[in-house]
Amino acid sequence: MSENTEASVRAEVRAWLEANWNPELGLVEWRNKLVDSGWGVPHWPKAWYGRELSAGLIPVVDEEFQRIGAIGVAKAGIRTLAAATILAHGTDLQKEKFLRRSLTGEDTWCQLFSEPGSGSDVAGAVTRAELRGNQWVVNGQKVWTTSAHHAHWGLLLARTDWDKAKHKGLSYFIIDMHQPGVTVQPLRQMNGHASFNQVFLTDALVQPEFLVADVGDGWAVTTTTLMHERRGADSLRSWAMGSDRPGRAYDEERAEIATTMEPYKWYPQRAGRVDLILPRARETGAIDDPVMRQEIAKLLVMSKSAEWTARRARTAQEQGRPQGPEGSLGKLVSSYIARAAARLHTQMSGANAMLTGEDSPMGGVIAEIFVSVPATSIAGGTDEIQRNIIAERVLKMPREPSVDTIKPFRDVPRNVVA
Amino acid sequence: MKFSFSGEQEEFRSNLRRFLTDRAPTKEVRRLMETDVGWEGAGWRALNAELGLTAVRIPEAYGGHGFGFGEHCIVLEEMGRSLLCAPYFATTVLAAGAILNAGTEGQKQALLPGIASGDTIATLASTEASGSWEAAATTLTATPSGASYRLNGHKSFVLDGHTADLIVVLARAPGTTGEAGLSFFTVAGHAAGLSRRALKVMDPTRKLARLEFQDVEASLLGEADAAAAPFNRTMTEAAVCLANEMVGGAERLREDALAYAMMRMQFGRPIASFQSMKHKQADMLLEVELAKSAAYYAAAALDDGDADVAATASLAKACASDTYMQTAIHAIQIHGGIGFTWDNDTHLWFKRAKSSEVLFGDASHHRELMMRNWAA
Numbered sequence: 099m100s101e102n103t104e105a106s107v108r109a110e111v112r113a114w115l116e117a118n119w120n121p122e123l124g125l126v127e128w129r130n131k132l133v134d135s136g137w138g139v140p141h142w143p144k145a146w147y148g149r150e151l152s153a154g155l156i157p158v159v160d161e162e163f164q165r166i167g168a169i170g171v172a173k174a175g176i177r178t179l180a181a182a183t184i185l186a187h188g189t190d191l192q193k194e195k196f197l198r199r200s201l202t203g204e205d206t207w208c209q210l211f212s213e214p215g216s217g218s219d220v221a222g223a224v225t226r227a228e229l230r231g232n233q234w235v236v237n238g239q240k241v242w243t244t245s246a247h248h249a250h251w252g253l254l255l256a257r258t259d260w261d262k263a264k265h266k267g268l269s270y271f272i273i274d275m276h277q278p279g280v281t282v283q284p285l286r287q288m289n290g291h292a293s294f295n296q297v298f299l300t301d302a303l304v305q306p307e308f309l310v311a312d313v314g315d316g317w318a319v320t321t322t323t324l325m326h327e328r329r330g331a332d333s334l335r336s337w338a339m340g341s342d343r344p345g346r347a348y349d350e351e352r353a354e355i356a357t358t359m360e361p362y363k364w365y366p367q368r369a370g371r372v373d374l375i376l377p378r379a380r381e382t383g384a385i386d387d388p389v390m391r392q393e394i395a396k397l398l399v400m401s402k403s404a405e406w407t408a409r410r411a412r413t414a415q416e417q418g419r420p421q422g423p424e425g426s427l428g429k430l431v432s433s434y435i436a437r438a439a440a441r442l443h444t445q446m447s448g449a450n451a452m453l454t455g456e457d458s459p460m461g462g463v464i465a466e467i468f469v470s471v472p473a474t475s476i477a478g479g480t481d482e483i484q485r486n487i488i489a490e491r492v493l494k495m496p497r498e499p500s501v502d503t504i505k506p507f508r509d510v511p512r513n514v515v516a
Numbered sequence: 517m518k519f520s521f522s523g524e525q526e527e528f529r530s531n532l533r534r535f536l537t538d539r540a541p542t543k544e545v546r547r548l549m550e551t552d553v554g555w556e557g558a559g560w561r562a563l564n565a566e567l568g569l570t571a572v573r574i575p576e577a578y579g580g581h582g583f584g585f586g587e588h589c590i591v592l593e594e595m596g597r598s599l600l601c602a603p604y605f606a607t608t609v610l611a612a613g614a615i616l617n618a619g620t621e622g623q624k625q626a627l628l629p630g631i632a633s634g635d636t637i638a639t640l641a642s643t644e645a646s647g648s649w650e651a652a653a654t655t656l657t658a659t660p661s662g663a664s665y666r667l668n669g670h671k672s673f674v675l676d677g678h679t680a681d682l683i684v685v686l687a688r689a690p691g692t693t694g695e696a697g698l699s700f701f702t703v704a705g706h707a708a709g710l711s712r713r714a715l716k717v718m719d720p721t722r723k724l725a726r727l728e729f730q731d732v733e734a735s736l737l738g739e740a741d742a743a744a745a746p747f748n749r750t751m752t753e754a755a756v757c758l759a760n761e762m763v764g765g766a767e768r769l770r771e772d773a774l775a776y777a778m779m780r781m782q783f784g785r786p787i788a789s790f791q792s793m794k795h796k797q798a799d800m801l802l803e804v805e806l807a808k809s810a811a812y813y814a815a816a817a818l819d820d821g822d823a824d825v826a827a828t829a830s831l832a833k834a835c836a837s838d839t840y841m842q843t844a845i846h847a848i849q850i851h852g853g854i855g856f857t858w859d860n861d862t863h864l865w866f867k868r869a870k871s872s873e874v875l876f877g878d879a880s881h882h883r884e885l886m887m888r889n890w891a892a
Contacts, residue, residue: 376891385891388884395883398890399835403806406519406813413519424805431802482791488801489794493774496789 107155111137111162119168121345125354128347129171129202138171138201146185146193147201154418167343169351172203174358175245180207180253182326184272187311187319192272196251203354208249208275209327210240210297211320215513218483220255220324221265221317222502222512225299227256234271234304236279239296242477244361246282246295249275254304255320258313260508267507268316272308279303289469293361327478367463368470369432370439372401374463384446393445397438404431423492430484433475440471518586518816529590535567536598542861548601549720549864553679555602563602564634570608571632574616578628584819585753589760589811596764596872599721599864603637603676609757610675610750611638614684617746617753618700618738627682627702637705638682641671641727642747649877651686651747652694656729658687658701665701665736667729673875677725678714681705684737685729686747695744701734708732719871721864752826754876755833756818759811762836762872766807766843769865770800773847780852793850800846807832807839827889830882837872837879844869
């Protein structure tokens with residue numbers, strides 16, 4: 099909206115917050131007010147709880163929320179991806195049913211994309227959805243599903259046509275997770291935590307009105323979800339801080355954060371804990387070892403220059419300038435940093451690196467770094483896939499000749515899943 | 517701290533790149549690198565007459581343009597990219613830097629306008645045959661003699677030392693050790709008792725000289741016995757400036773290797789379509805972008821007067837050293853057989869990468885300096 103300026107937006111949101119924010123409201127009650135006001139998702143369309151505010155003015159709104167300490171709409175977990183995807187591709191009925199309850203946090207979501215046979219190659223999904231009578235019937239297995247055990251709804255990618263080429267035979271559904279055909283089992287990781295689930299779908303049912311977009315358009319919709327997933331990683335980190343202020347709404351938000359963040363409690367260790375490198379080097383005496391000093395310095399050079407590269411990318415974005423290649427490198431460099439940090443942490447621990455838990459350095463933190471870091475270079479796109487993306491999208495290098503997209507998916511070699 | 521270039525800076529960079537593409541193509545680099553002098557007056561004068569490049573960071577009070585390290589480092593990055601053969605680094609970073617950091621007001625008034633206009637070619641002679649980059653390693657002596665001093669000893673690895681008109685020399689009072697008793701002096705290039713020999717260099721685009729001093733008359737620059745601090749400051753600046761020059765070269769290598777991979781056909785397809793090439797190129801991009809971020813950050817830290825700038829400078833130099841050399845190794849490899857030939861240009865940057873890696877201390881040296889600052 100051209101008439102909106104930074105000053106006018108600031109004045110308007112400030113006035114509304116001062117008149118309406120009340121930490122003693124229930125969280126859902128407050129968020130419903132917020133959704134009605136358009137300040138919960140100001141960049142969204144006016145028809146659906148927004149104000150069509152330009153991206154450049156969103157930070158102004160965020161600042162005003164922070165100034166007064168007001169809680170925003172529910173941002174964590176898959177619900178944000180669900181809302182963004184439904185907003186982009188959903189029917190009015192779907193928007194009516196799902197958007198508000200996602201923003202208020204009443205509905206919890208999970209994402210049913212990855213399968214045991216398709217990790218990096220998500221479009222190779224073999225979970226099948228068949229129309230029987232007036233219902234879609236789903237059979238298959240999904241994996242790496244965060245929060246599946248308490249989700250109400252799932253974003254489901256399934257194959258509806260085996261005679262079409264790989265990407266053309268997929269469809270996208272919203273599936274009710276609370277039904278007999280859906281079984282959720284925790285998946286234990288090599289670090290002992292179980293942050294994800296396996297989901298078994300056995301004649302699970304989907305109502306026809308919960309197909310998103312058309313039959314065969316599932317890949318385009320999935321791409322929207324994945325794009326928002328990559329964008330959202332940063333905001334999640336800042337949101338998870340919560341607030342220590344008193345008030346009913348704050349209490350309820352803290353409980354929400356605790357539930358949502360529970361699966362992520364080992365994530366700081368997954369990144370390698372570079373912040374602990376110098377303290378540990380002093381504690382262990384590694385700081386006086388010339389070889390170790392070099393290795394520590396190499397890691398610090400990499401982590402500092404990665405931090406400054408991220409700042410360059412963010413500054414370009416804030417100034418509305420096209421991002422250079424620096425914007426696509428963060429995921430890959432974080433793997434290198436995590437791996438180097440894990441190696442140093444265990445090296446500095448000496449014989450104690452053979453121990454874990456309360457017998458080991460920092461009550462098990464160092465051991466947890468070692469067994470958690472391998473996730474960094476795999477989850478959310480392996481290093482190998484990241485390098486392909488950088489090479490093909492940033493450097494415009496040609497794709498490899500494709501063998502899996504030029505024939506009916508039925509004839510494409512694939513994994514045998516037990 | 518700024519994390520982006522302004523519109524004016526971007527425009528300055530693109531003008532500069534156009535100028536250097538035009539004036540310093542590799543054909544010209546190859547011609548000049550084969551000469552003993554290593555550069556030519558006509559090209560040097562054009563650099564200054566048309567773009568005022570020697571004046572960039574010299575304050576307006578001394579005939580310069582008064583820009584900061586941000587702009588100076590843009591110039592150096594573009595020169596590193598094109599491998600321009602000119603005594604620019606020696607004159608504007610080393611000599612002008614030492615004079616600005618150590619000189620008296622009168623000496624700045626006397627010496628800097630000539631550098632700003634491009635009339636004076638100057639350098640800094642601090643390193644000796646020991647190859648140490650530390651001030652404390654200085655053995656060349658300065659003995660008072662009337663109103664001036666007499667220098668005795670030698671200097672080595674002096675950038676453009678065989679052609680400079682003005683040489684800033686780091687020397688010590690006889691009988692002193694460590695960082696005590698160190699002073700800067702200025703010596704004329706043609707001074708009596710000074711013999712200069714161009715060293716045979718592996719990287720012919722960066723000329724180095726050995727200087728022998730026998731009772732050479734010299735003028736004190738700045739305060740006597742107090743050169744250690746301004747020298748260290750000058751080395752911090754030099755590390756940042758060189759890091760920026762290096763990332764320019766590294767990016768050029770990366771781009772040229774990519775362009776080659778895109779057009780080179782083997783097994784019926786461009787080699788750029790093979791994953792082994794893509795992954796190498798992705799890692800090269802990652803490393804070069806990180807090194808650029810560090811170099812840019814360090815230049816901004818100099819302009820901002822950041823207290824931690826010595827550590828940041830060492831970080832940037834260490835990062836650029838490893839990255840430039842690694843990028844050059846990959847670039848030769850990507851070119852395959854043609855990359856090992858003299859006619860292919862890749863080896864020009866490969867050699868520059870090594871001379872830059874070593875100059876003012878390699879990555880290990882700077883990592884240690886950084887650790888001393890951060891971890892004691």
